[in-house]
Amino acid sequence: MAYAKGKHSVKKQQKLNKHKIKLIALPIVLSLGIFVGYKGVSNAFSSTVGYASPQTVELSKELLESKDPVIQKLINLAPVYPKIYDILKDPSEYPPEFLAMASKKPETIDFVADFVDHKGGQTEVSTPVEGSYTKGEIPLYMQWDERWGYDKYGPDYFAINGCGPTALSMVAVGLTGNENFSPKYIENFSAKNGYLVDGVGTAWSLMTDGAKKLGLKGKVIPLSASSIISNLEKGNPVIATMGPGHFTTEGHYIVLTGVTDDGKIIVNDSDSKERSSKTWDVDVFLKEAKNVWAFSI
Numbered sequence: 489m490a491y492a493k494g495k496h497s498v499k500k501q502q503k504l505n506k507h508k509i510k511l512i513a514l515p516i517v518l519s520l521g522i523f524v525g526y527k528g529v530s531n532a533f534s535s536t537v538g539y540a541s542p543q544t545v546e547l548s549k550e551l552l553e554s555k556d557p558v559i560q561k562l563i564n565l566a567p568v569y570p571k572i573y574d575i576l577k578d579p580s581e582y583p584p585e586f587l588a589m590a591s592k593k594p595e596t597i598d599f600v601a602d603f604v605d606h607k608g609g610q611t612e613v614s615t616p617v618e619g620s621y622t623k624g625e626i627p628l629y630m631q632w633d634e635r636w637g638y639d640k641y642g643p644d645y646f647a648i649n650g651c652g653p654t655a656l657s658m659v660a661v662g663l664t665g666n667e668n669f670s671p672k673y674i675e676n677f678s679a680k681n682g683y684l685v686d687g688v689g690t691a692w693s694l695m696t697d698g699a700k701k702l703g704l705k706g707k708v709i710p711l712s713a714s715s716i717i718s719n720l721e722k723g724n725p726v727i728a729t730m731g732p733g734h735f736t737t738e739g740h741y742i743v744l745t746g747v748t749d750d751g752k753i754i755v756n757d758s759d760s761k762e763r764s765s766k767t768w769d770v771d772v773f774l775k776e777a778k779n780v781w782a783f784s785i
Contacts, residue, residue, distance in 0.1 A: 545573040558584075561591040569594055574601045581607075585648055589632070595761055599632045599647065606638040615672040617661065626662035626725050626745040629654050629671050631758040636672040642684050646675055652690025653678050654758035655741040659725050659783045660702055662745075669702065671758075677702070689739065695727055695781040709782045713770045719782040720747045726782050733776035735763065744773070744780075 547563065554560065559579060566572040572590065575597075579587060581604050590600040615635050620627045631637060631654045637647035646653075653674035660669035678684050681701070683694040699706030709715045709726070719726055726744040730736050735757060743756040752767035773780070 545576070547576060551576065551579070558587050558591045562587065565591065565594070569597050571597050571601050583645065585645065589647070593760065596632050596647075599634060599637060602634060603638060606634065615670045616667045617657075617670045618667055621661055621665055621667055623665065624723075626658050626743060626756055628756045628761075628764055629658055629758060630761070631671065633671070636670070636675060639672070639675065641675055641679065642686065642689075646671075649689050650675060651741040651758050652683075652694055655727050655743050655756075656694060656699065656702075658743050658756055658758070659727060660699075660704060662725060663704060663783060663785050674702075690741065692729065692779060699781075699783065703785065705784045706781045709780055711774060711777055711780055713774060715782075716744065716753070716770060716773065716780060717747055717751070720744060720753070724782045724784050726780050728773055728777040728780045730773075730776050731778050734768075734772055735759075735776065739778070 545566075551559065552563065559576075562572050562576060562579075566576065575582060575587070575590065582600060583603070586600045586603055590597045617627070617629065620629070631650035632647035636650070637645065639646040639650075641650050641653070650671060654671040657669055657671040657674045660674070661667055678690060678694055678698065681698060683691045683698050685691050695706045696708070706727075709719060716726055728742055728744060730740045730742060732738065735742055736759075740757075740759065742758070744753050745756050746754040748754060748767050751770070753770055753773065754767055755764055757763040
């Protein structure tokens with residue numbers, strides 16, 4: 489699974505005291521984009537992340553001197569995203585892949601920080617997504633949603649490799665209106681029916697054979713602009729498995745949900761709200777997609 493680089497950045501911290509440094513996290517004034525950083529030095533930034541109350545956080549000398557680039561990036565990001573301080577209290581409590589995810593995708597910070605409250609637990613088999621369905625639309629679900637993201641899907645966490653079931657869940661709920669087809673439901677369906685392949689992830693056959701078992705018609709379509717656009721214009725959502733490029737460094741399933749008036753493709757990416765908020769040239773999918781399926785009922 490690939491991670492989008494966060495747009496926010498912080499200047500490298502200045503010279504540290506020999507033992508500890510107190511980092512003061514004050515309430516963020518969103519309208520002015522101001523935060524108080526190390527030793528009361530103010531810097532300008534823009535952020536959509538706030539924090540409920542001021543707090544003083546002490547980071548150990550060992551942590552501050554860590555050679556781990558992920559830890560150092562989290563330390564640098566913490567003044568902008570104060571929830572990171574909760575993680576830095578004891579990074580060993582968190583899976584390394586979650587720490588990396590938080591360092592690369594700020595939108596996942598709350599999810600990662602809350603891991604300690606869900607540690608060792610699996611969500612119920614049936615986790616409906618009530619209130620998420622609007623007739624004629626494909627809902628957006630995130631694989632790192634706290635309702636299912638902490639589950640193990642094979643050897644990995646669903647938040648890391650659950651893009652396939654989440655993509656099919658969006659399509660299934662959008663086409664049928666059945667909110668029982670949650671990512672958690674498709675996760676279990678995939679694992680129990682042999683669509684989860686060790687060392688690989690979700691098999692492509694989930695989008696055809698698996699979809700059929702759910703009452704959907706999923707078929708491979710030509711990887712061409714005309715085929716993709718014509719299906720979307722007919723109301724048939726398209727799932728694309730992407731190779732390295734804009735959406736991933738390895739492999740990743742996303743849903744193409746529609747076409748704008750100017751011919752751009754609308755996307756539901758279960759790994760990124762940021763990428764889902766953009767529209768895309770169809771050429772991106774022609775160059776980076778490995779396969780595409782269109783769905784109907």
